[in-house]
Amino acid sequence: MFTGIIQSIGTIADLQPKGGDIALVVNTAKLDMSDVALGDSIAVNGVCLTAIAMTESSFTADISRETLSLTSLGALSKGSDVNLEKALTLQTRLGGHMVSGHVDGLGEIESRYNDGRSTRFRIKAPDDLAKYIAAKGSITIDGVSLTVNVVDGALFEINIVPHTIQETIIGSYQTGTKINLEVDVVARYLERLIQGDAAASSSNITESFLAENGFYKT
Secondary structure, X not given: OEOOOOOEEEEEEEEEEEOOEEEXXXXXOOXXXXXXXXXXXXXXXXXXXEOOEEOOOEEEEXXXXXXXXXXXXXXXXXXXXXXXEEOOOOOOOOOOOOEOOOOOEEEEEEEEEEEOOEEEEEEEOOHHHHHHOOOOOEEEEOOXXXXXXXXXXXXXXXXXXXXXXXXXXHHHOOOOOEEEXXXXXXXXXXXXXHHHHHHHOOXXXXXXXXXXXXXXXX
């Protein structure tokens, strides 16, 4: 688990093809690696990865074809900047919100404009994620915990203050930039709870379906 508070902007040092997927080598910049062990989790642009090798200033992680197909990591190249956060501990301040590091889908920057000293971004989410995005709710963008300001269908807006622009890769976003989205986990669990017992069944055949098609009389 993570908090969505970015601890460092790292840089991709190498991408090593391995049997159809890749091993990613990340220079960690100011990220303190002294308490990181092999097998620990580090979020890279919001994607939870496992450190399989490390030095004082870098780590290596395998990225599966599944992750490459569902996130923006496949578009990275040598020299790309990335948001980094170590997994939280029981002593960690929860300054953002509970983030799993499991990307739900790719969003796209529709526009950006200045609003005072802040920068506002308008983002298009996948249609199937729109129902989880609520005004004043939480969302994770490339690993950054943010508050949703405005929602309009599958479009939503966020307001980024100067500190976040400086300490994350968000300042580099332009129209068309693809970004990793993770919706608030509470919304996903709430949907599952609302489904009740029906959540345990994969069948779409219900009493109402049978009645509508003449197989069942109410």
